[in-house]
Amino acid sequence: MSGRILDGETVVRLVVNGEERRAIAEPRLLLSDFLRHELGLTGTHVGCEQGVCGACTVRVDGRPVRSCLLFAVQADGCRVETVEGLAPGEELHPLQRAFQRHHALQCGYCTSGFLLASLDLLEREPDPDEATIRAHLAGNVCRCTGYQTIVAAVVAAAAELRGEARA
Amino acid sequence: MERVERPAAPARQGPVRRRRPAAGGTLHAAFVRSPHGHARVTRVDVEAARALPGVHAVYVAADVESLGPVVGALPRDDVHANARPILAADRVRFAGEPVAMVVATSRYVAEDAVRLVEVDYEPLPAVVDPEAALAPGAPQLHDDIPGNSFLRASEEHGDVEGAFARADRVVRKRFHYGRVHALPLEGRAILASWDAGEEELTLWLSSQVPGLARTLMCHPLGLTEKQLRVIAPDVGGGFGLKIQVNPEELLAALASIRLGRPVKWVEDRYEALAASYHAKEVVMDLELAVMADGTFLAMRGRYVGDTGAYASSPFTGLVDPMCAAVLLPGIYRLEAVRWEIDCAFTNKCPTAAYRAVGWSSGQAAREALVDQAARELGIDPVELRLRNTIGDEPQVSPTGCAYDGGSYAASQRLALELVGWDGFRERQAAVRAEGRLLGLGVSPFVEPGGWASAMAKRMGFPFDYLDASSVTVEPDGSVLVTTGLHAHGQGHRTVLAQVVADRLGVAFESVKVVQGDTDRTVYGTGSYGSRSAVVGFGSLARACDEVADKLKRIAAYNLEVAPEDIELVDGKAVVRGAPDRSIEMLMLGYTAYFGAFVGGKRPPDIDPYLTSTRSYDPPETYSNGCCAAIVEVDPETGVVRIDRLAFVDDCGVMLNPTLVEGQLAGASAQGIGAALYEELPYDEDGNFLAGTLLDYLYPTTLEIPPMALAHIETPSTVTEGGVKGAGEGGNVAAPSAIVNAVQDAIAHLGAEVTRTPLTPDRVRALLRG
Numbered sequence: 033m034s035g036r037i038l039d040g041e042t043v044v045r046l047v048v049n050g051e052e053r054r055a056i057a058e059p060r061l062l063l064s065d066f067l068r069h070e071l072g073l074t075g076t077h078v079g080c081e082q083g084v085c086g087a088c089t090v091r092v093d094g095r096p097v098r099s100c101l102l103f104a105v106q107a108d109g110c111r112v113e114t115v116e117g118l119a120p121g122e123e124l125h126p127l128q129r130a131f132q133r134h135h136a137l138q139c140g141y142c143t144s145g146f147l148l149a150s151l152d153l154l155e156r157e158p159d160p161d162e163a164t165i166r167a168h169l170a171g172n173v174c175r176c177t178g179y180q181t182i183v184a185a186v187v188a189a190a191a192e193l194r195g196e197a198r199a
Numbered sequence: 200m201e202r203v204e205r206p207a208a209p210a211r212q213g214p215v216r217r218r219r220p221a222a223g224g225t226l227h228a229a230f231v232r233s234p235h236g237h238a239r240v241t242r243v244d245v246e247a248a249r250a251l252p253g254v255h256a257v258y259v260a261a262d263v264e265s266l267g268p269v270v271g272a273l274p275r276d277d278v279h280a281n282a283r284p285i286l287a288a289d290r291v292r293f294a295g296e297p298v299a300m301v302v303a304t305s306r307y308v309a310e311d312a313v314r315l316v317e318v319d320y321e322p323l324p325a326v327v328d329p330e331a332a333l334a335p336g337a338p339q340l341h342d343d344i345p346g347n348s349f350l351r352a353s354e355e356h357g358d359v360e361g362a363f364a365r366a367d368r369v370v371r372k373r374f375h376y377g378r379v380h381a382l383p384l385e386g387r388a389i390l391a392s393w394d395a396g397e398e399e400l401t402l403w404l405s406s407q408v409p410g411l412a413r414t415l416m417c418h419p420l421g422l423t424e425k426q427l428r429v430i431a432p433d434v435g436g437g438f439g440l441k442i443q444v445n446p447e448e449l450l451a452a453l454a455s456i457r458l459g460r461p462v463k464w465v466e467d468r469y470e471a472l473a474a475s476y477h478a479k480e481v482v483m484d485l486e487l488a489v490m491a492d493g494t495f496l497a498m499r500g501r502y503v504g505d506t507g508a509y510a511s512s513p514f515t516g517l518v519d520p521m522c523a524a525v526l527l528p529g530i531y532r533l534e535a536v537r538w539e540i541d542c543a544f545t546n547k548c549p550t551a552a553y554r555a556v557g558w559s560s561g562q563a564a565r566e567a568l569v570d571q572a573a574r575e576l577g578i579d580p581v582e583l584r585l586r587n588t589i590g591d592e593p594q595v596s597p598t599g600c601a602y603d604g605g606s607y608a609a610s611q612r613l614a615l616e617l618v619g620w621d622g623f624r625e626r627q628a629a630v631r632a633e634g635r636l637l638g639l640g641v642s643p644f645v646e647p648g649g650w651a652s653a654m655a656k657r658m659g660f661p662f663d664y665l666d667a668s669s670v671t672v673e674p675d676g677s678v679l680v681t682t683g684l685h686a687h688g689q690g691h692r693t694v695l696a697q698v699v700a701d702r703l704g705v706a707f708e709s710v711k712v713v714q715g716d717t718d719r720t721v722y723g724t725g726s727y728g729s730r731s732a733v734v735g736f737g738s739l740a741r742a743c744d745e746v747a748d749k750l751k752r753i754a755a756y757n758l759e760v761a762p763e764d765i766e767l768v769d770g771k772a773v774v775r776g777a778p779d780r781s782i783e784m785l786m787l788g789y790t791a792y793f794g795a796f797v798g799g800k801r802p803p804d805i806d807p808y809l810t811s812t813r814s815y816d817p818p819e820t821y822s823n824g825c826c827a828a829i830v831e832v833d834p835e836t837g838v839v840r841i842d843r844l845a846f847v848d849d850c851g852v853m854l855n856p857t858l859v860e861g862q863l864a865g866a867s868a869q870g871i872g873a874a875l876y877e878e879l880p881y882d883e884d885g886n887f888l889a890g891t892l893l894d895y896l897y898p899t900t901l902e903i904p905p906m907a908l909a910h911i912e913t914p915s916t917v918t919e920g921g922v923k924g925a926g927e928g929g930n931v932a933a934p935s936a937i938v939n940a941v942q943d944a945i946a947h948l949g950a951e952v953t954r955t956p957l958t959p960d961r962v963r964a965l966l967r968g
């Protein structure tokens with residue numbers, strides 16, 4: 033029976049939301065745990081650690097990833113975007129504002145992942161139809177809302193980001 | 200109105216698992232769990248685990264005897280109280296049952312140590328089917344409860360035998376409602392921090408019921424209530440799962456006291472799926488006595504619940520079969536009803552409350568029975584239901600439920616209109632000719648709301664409740680509300696503030712609602728059972744009225760009029776008919792607190808403290824409504840696609856329609872999951888087969904369709920403000936609407952739906968015959 037601790041520690045350097053951060057990680061430390069417990073960025077939530085629920089979605093070098101499926105050392109030297117980067121000041125990001133207006137979160141546990149996944153969609157496709165939004169968000173689960181309000185919020189935020197209307 | 204809870208709030212503060220204690224040095228717990236469904240434990244060797252660097256403690260059953268077992272029981276003579284060991288000592292009864300606990304410097308090290316614990320098991324025969332568990336010769340789970348039955352009970356109302364003898368036809372339906380999981384996205388989580396100097400324990404707990412958790416957890420830990428503080432901050436969903444007393448949480452608390460360090464346990468997804476709580480599995484045999492013209496006479500129902508290995512605490516697995524049975528009549532006019540229930544122990548995860556408890560399973564079986572009757576009688580199910588629907592007036596159902604008025608027929612008609620009933624049968628026939636399978640299901644329901652003393656007793660749980668809220672006008676006129684209710688997504692900070700703002704005539708922004716901290720709020724038993732709108736409104740209305748009375752008397756004294764001539768509007772106390780004579784709330788507050796200092800006068804005969812704490816224990820109240828669904832079944836793949844889903848809800852006076860719709864849509868989505876996707880299978884040895892989210896399928900954006908939601912408002916005739924409850928209706932009615940729609944799509948092929956979930960493979964098997 034194996035009980036060996038994987039020895040060794042590595043300094044992991046990341047650019048998180050535009051800011052250089054560094055901390056020490058065991059090789060087996062998950063990126064999600066590194067962000068939350070070493071860097072104190074607790075906006076990233078952990079729902080399953082099985083890579084299914086999407087709650088821990090962040091972007092690494094511009095690509096959405098499950099932070100529970102990466103080791104922190106794998107992200108060494110990368111640019112990481114978390115939900116904290118959406119609204120660095122007091123003003124909410126248009127997506128966050130739309131989520132609030134459309135009642136697109138109840139308990140809020142899945143919200144960070146949905147925000148990152150939605151941001152990724154809208155940056156690549158500024159005017160998606162509802163079917164596209166639903167297909168893109170199918171990798172994130174929400175147990176509270178039934179999704180319709182989330183889809184409506186993304187539609188509204190897309191319009192605002194295109195400069196058409198207030199979300 | 201829009202919620203005040205902001206997306207930024209969860210991101211910046213957030214659920215329990217993100218909290219760090221003030222004191223450093225948090226330790227982390229992990230559990231050794233049984234891989235077997237049923238086995239004798241012959242040896243547990245923890246020496247290697249204890250020796251691992253970073254491990255602070257490893258506990259086995261003998262180390263934690265002071266906690267005692269968690270006892271699942273009800274104050275009923277027919278219940279066999281069931282003691283669940285905190286850690287299994289000599290026998291494990293379900294896969295996932297904890298055998299030992301490790302506490303270490305990190306979760307990673309704790310899990311390493313878990314792997315170093317050696318446990319020898321001798322497997323025993325397992326039983327995983329509730330009916331088989333009750334049969335003679337079945338493997339026995341508990342030595343002190345022979346026969347594996349937690350409770351056997353029956354009730355008869357009216358002349359059941361006579362009605363069945365008189366009937367032209369007896370229609371029968373057997374239905375097995377599948378085992379599902381509340382599965383909030385945040386699992387169970389606790390951070391326990393013992394303050395040795397103060398001799399106080401603080402628990403940050405992912406809980407729906409901070410007050411109840413304090414009451415139920417303090418005594419096993421050897422503490423008084425005043426020594427225990429339970430903080431349940433932003434909780435990541437509950438749905439009934441986070442009401443229970445959990446061995447793992449008691450152990451984390453005990454470890455913190457013993458080790459003098461904060462101890463944290465955050466369950467992983469396997470633990471959530473295998474070893475928290477399952478729900479809703481009931482095997483039902485129903486019968487309907489009906490006349491040839493479609494008139495219902497009577498119903499009989501037998502409900503066998505599968506409670507799993509242990510009775511959970513405080514409500515036990517009876518929440519499924521008993522609640523299903525008591526609501527057997529639904530919205531139908533019947534002369535007589537008989538129900539009997541049994542609740543079987545099996546080698547599966549214990550069951551507990553999940554949103555809509557046994558009302559989901561009972562609804563699915565009853566409405567499938569009604570559809571079966573329609574087919575046998577050759578009457579359209581829509582017509583058959585309307586013909587037998589009760590009137591809208593308040594009335595007592597055959598099983599004793601005091602319905603407080605509703606829109607029992609109108610809600611069906613509206614749901615049918617929204618789902619596209621007009622011309623549906625023609626469309627169904629037309630597409631059938633093309634080889635396509637379209638079906639429509641209708642599910643009219645009542646939803647018991649405002650769970651407190653009256654409703655609990657009606658449903659067979661002899662408990663009394665105390666739920667309080669407090670309202671305090673502060674010196675500057677702002678309002679502090681505290682409540683023993685607890686929101687974990689519902690939006691209480693919004694809706695309760697609305698209630699108070701309306702009642703005191705102040706701005707919404709001037710009201711702050713505090714919940715989820717037993718040191719900062721008045722007592723209450725938390726939120727579940729569609730209770731918070733009813734209990735919250737009632738307790739706050741009463742408290743507000745007492746505070747308003749003081750405000751009016753102070754204003755009247757200063758304006759030299761009678762208190763009856765004062766009204767509270769727009770943040771002021773105004774003389775009725777003389778809007779220029781008024782006192783601002785700020786001045787009223789300062790007058791009450793400081794009097795002459797601000798040039799105000801305090802009436803000599805009142806206690807000037809502008810505060811009131813009141814409780815509210817509502818009578819039975821029942822929302823109602825109807826879900827209607829149109830589905831298409833793919834004859835090749837067995838995939839069920841929801842074409843349209845309409846939901847009409849009548850929860851009495853709506854306090855906040857946005858929040859009500861959030862509840863309806865979310866609960867309906869859970870119902871869709873239960874009907875089509877979610878399942879917790881075991882093999883015959885009790886091995887658990889759904890340990891990841893790739894096995895247990897949450898519905899996503901691609902499975903949940905847009906829903907047409909609509910409201911009817913029939914105020915309750917008995918509750919404060921006419922408010923009913925809205926939390927569960929979606930999960931009462933949606934599963935049944937979908938089941939009936941699938942059955943409607945494939946009935947002409949001779950296929951009979953008898954269980955959930957209707958996964959593609961199961962539907963394919965039905966179509967093959």
